Amino acid sequence: MGPRLNIFQGLQLTFSRPASSALPASTRCFSTTFPSSNWLIPKHREKRKSQKGRPRMPTGGSSRGTTVIWGDYGLRMRDHDRRVSAEQLRIGFETIQKRLRGMKYKFYPRVAANIGVYTSGNEQRMGKGKGKFDYWAARVAVSRIIFELKGDLHEKVAREAFRLAAAKMPGLYEFVKKGDPPMVGLTKLQNGVTLESLKKARREVPLNSETKSSPSTPEGSTPAQ
Structure with a gap:
């Protein structure tokens, strides 16, 4: 046993971590950049099934999201x-890419496909939630x-790209430029139309509306008794 123990006398086992000086000073153990986001697929799945719902209606006179910003x-x-699927938005985006291939531009999506749609198969009993x-x-x-473009593009080229994309998606669309007036509904x-003028009553009620005149009887007719 003596000669065998002498073999391990020179070994030294260390269980400590390597010194931090082995890494360069500019290396960090965490990232300071935001993770890449996808506007067609949310980062997290829904915890609950989303209802069918309806898009937001600006009943209070809001014009948010109706003008070109970026x-x-x-x-x-x-x-x-309406409800536009992520596949339809992707096809519209790829159509713009094909038309503007080789040009320098930036694409800005203004909507995100973050609503889950749930469908039931055939031969299902009546009721919701399945x-x-x-x-x-x-x-x-x-x-x-929905989409915005920025770059060294001619107006006719951008108009043509949006026309091709609109033909691939459901609904009717129009081409707008930066500086165009906002919209409230339709x-x-x-041209003198303001938000205050839209909120005013379309027809003024007269002050003496409480006093109503009695209906007149036509000639040759006797009032009913």
Whole structure:
């Protein structure tokens, strides 16, 4: 046993971590950048099934989201509100990419597909709440900006790219530029039309509306007794 123990006398086992001086001084153990986000797929799945719902209606006169903010040109929905799936938005984005291939531009999506759509299969009993997840979608209100473009682009080129993208997506769209007036519902705030004028009563009620005149009887007729 003696000679065998002499073999391990020179070994020294250390269980401590390596010194931090082995790493360069500029290396950090955490990231200071934001994770890459996807506007077509949310980062986290829904904890509860989302209801079918309806897009936001600006009943109070809000014009938020109806003007171009980040880019120079935009695509705005103009017929009525609807639910647009993530696949339809992706096809519209890829159509713009193909048309503007080789050009320098920036693309800004103004909507995000963060609403889960659940559908039930065939031969299901009546009732709600039994559907399984099908796809992601976005609720787009009327007069809402969907896409924006910015860069060294001619107006005709951007208009053509948006026209091709609108043909691939459901609904009717219009081309807008930066500086165009905002909209409240389907009404543009221009040519003297203001938010205060829209909130006013369309018909003024007279002050003597309480006193009503009795209906007159036609000639040759006797009043009913």
